[in-house]
Amino acid sequence: MRKSFLVLLILGIMTASSGCGVNDISEPETDGEIKIGVTVYDQYDTFISSILEDLNEDVLKARNETGRGIVLETYNSAQSQATQDDQVEEMIKDGCDVICVNLVDRTAPSNIIDTARNADVPIVFFNRELVDEDMHRWDKLYYVGADAFLSGIMQGELAVDVIREKNVDKNGDGEIQYVMLEGEAGHQDAIVRSENCVNRMLELGVKLDKLGYAIANWNRAQAATQMEKMIKNYGPEIEFVFANNDDMALGAIDAYNASGMNRGSWPYIIGIDGTDPGLSAVKDGTMAATVYNDAKGQAEAIFQLAYRLSCGESLSGLELQGDKYIRLPYQKITQENVDKFR
Ligand code: BGC
Numbered sequence: 001m002r003k004s005f006l007v008l009l010i011l012g013i014m015t016a017s018s019g020c021g022v023n024d025i026s027e028p029e030t031d032g033e034i035k036i037g038v039t040v041y042d043q044y045d046t047f048i049s050s051i052l053e054d055l056n057e058d059v060l061k062a063r064n065e066t067g068r069g070i071v072l073e074t075y076n077s078a079q080s081q082a083t084q085d086d087q088v089e090e091m092i093k094d095g096c097d098v099i100c101v102n103l104v105d106r107t108a109p110s111n112i113i114d115t116a117r118n119a120d121v122p123i124v125f126f127n128r129e130l131v132d133e134d135m136h137r138w139d140k141l142y143y144v145g146a147d148a149f150l151s152g153i154m155q156g157e158l159a160v161d162v163i164r165e166k167n168v169d170k171n172g173d174g175e176i177q178y179v180m181l182e183g184e185a186g187h188q189d190a191i192v193r194s195e196n197c198v199n200r201m202l203e204l205g206v207k208l209d210k211l212g213y214a215i216a217n218w219n220r221a222q223a224a225t226q227m228e229k230m231i232k233n234y235g236p237e238i239e240f241v242f243a244n245n246d247d248m249a250l251g252a253i254d255a256y257n258a259s260g261m262n263r264g265s266w267p268y269i270i271g272i273d274g275t276d277p278g279l280s281a282v283k284d285g286t287m288a289a290t291v292y293n294d295a296k297g298q299a300e301a302i303f304q305l306a307y308r309l310s311c312g313e314s315l316s317g318l319e320l321q322g323d324k325y326i327r328l329p330y331q332k333i334t335q336e337n338v339d340k341f342r
Contacts, residue, residue, distance in 0.1 A: 033069035034310040036303075037091030039084050040102040041128060043076035045218060046247050046275045047295060048102060048127065054299030055100075062307060070307075077104050085111040092119045097310035100302055103128040106188065113137055122309045126302050129188045135324055140309075144301045144326045148189045151272050151291045151330045152196025158289040158332055159197070159240060160204045162268050168239050170265075176206060178240040178267075179230050180213040181223050181248040190215075193244045193272060211238060216248045223251025224258070231259050238267045246271035246278030246290055253286045274333050274341050282338045289334045292341055297328040 038055065040048050052074060059072050073091060077084035081104040091099055092115060099121055103109055106128040113134065116123045122140035135141055162168060168176060180198075183190035194213075201208060211234045214226035223243065230238065243249035249271030256266050271278050274292035281287035301318070305326070308315055320326060333341055 033071060034307065035071045035073065035094070035096045036098055036100065036306045036310065037073045037075070037088070037094070037096035038100040038102075039075040039077055039087045039091070041077055041084070041104040042079050043074075046220075046277070047218075047245065047273050047293065050275060050295040051102075051127065051299045051302070054296045055303055058300055058303035062303065079104055081105045081108050085115070088112045088115050092116065092121055096121060098122050098124065098306045100124045100126060100306055102126055103130070106130055107186070109134050113141065116140075124302055124305045124309070126298060139323075142305050142309075142320070142324055142326070144298050144305065144328075146293055146298070146328050146330060148192035149196045151189070151293065152193040153200045154291045154330055154332050155193065155242065155270060155272055155289075156197040156200030157204070158291070158334065159242070159268070159270055160201055160206055161334075162270075162288045163206055163240075166268070168268055170236070170239055173209075174207055175209040176201075176239050177209045177211050177234070177237050178242060179211050179227075179234070179238055181226065181241065181243040181252060182213060182215045183218045183244040183248070185215055187218075190244050194242070197242055216243075216251060218245050218247055220247040220251040220254065223248035224254040225251075227252040227255035228258070231255060231261070236261075236265055241267050241269040243269070243271045245293075246273040246275045246281070246287070249287050249290070250277055250281060253281060272330075274331075276342075279333070279338055279342050282333055282335055283342070285335060289332065292331040292333050294328040294330070301326040301328065 043049060056072065059070050063070050073096065075087040077087060084104050088099055099116055101112060101123055103125060109130050117138050124142045124144060126144040129143060129145055135143060163176060180194055182194055198208060212230050216223035216226050241252045243252060249269050252269050268288040270288045272291040272293060274290050278287065278290050282290055304318055318326060
């Protein structure tokens, strides 16, 4: 098996007597040390890498607070579901107490669920959401993410604010000519964000004219290439660029920078995520606004679930919906409040 990335973060040595906390209902199977396995669909995805960083910080903090030995094993599946399936087997052989999975293919969790269920190791899925039916295949499956439709609604509302405040309708035809940069086909956030953004704007009375769209798989370089083509096709006609995430919005900005087009004639460009480079672009005004996808909150929820499940500790207080789901809220980010997020 090709494993292109493995980080073993060993955070302190556990004394045999330390427990998980006051609510322990059973002892962990390791010698007091907790081993959390994490596999991500692509470690180079900006949003996912920020979740990993935050998760590392949570582990360090918990180690300091509890004095407990906590090991975080992190694997990159490099966009291969087969690789990810193997990684989960390896983590279980390796004695992980819990597995956190950012699925490559959110419709193909079967092998992973079977492997974990046979070994009785709980799974915390995150960011790439399984269908409800798969989530109910075992009671030790959890999901951490966000309500995708809300991010689309917020993006639409932010865009309407820009349209009401600025001269967006450059050709004065009463409609906003726009293009859409979409995330991976089949990803719950891509479809839902595009639809809800557009529908919300229509609901608020904005007339829209869709010039084109392109799938850029959440990726900045792919978005730049796609945007370059759309600039060639539609040139100054484009008044707004909607991107399903910040990296693709940044790719659009890269394409406009490379186009040599006068900055004053660029369209307004809007993203979702509030990643560090996304926030900088909102700050400097190249991105009109973005929607905060709470990587920190999601990492903390993943860690809390993983830690308590490893310890056999109660999950009470974690605000689980339907005993399985934790969804963090989104927030609107504009130049006015961007500093709060940096
Ligand atoms: C984020 C994207 C990210 C994707 C990965 C989405 O929720 O907004 O930035 O690329 O998840 O699955």
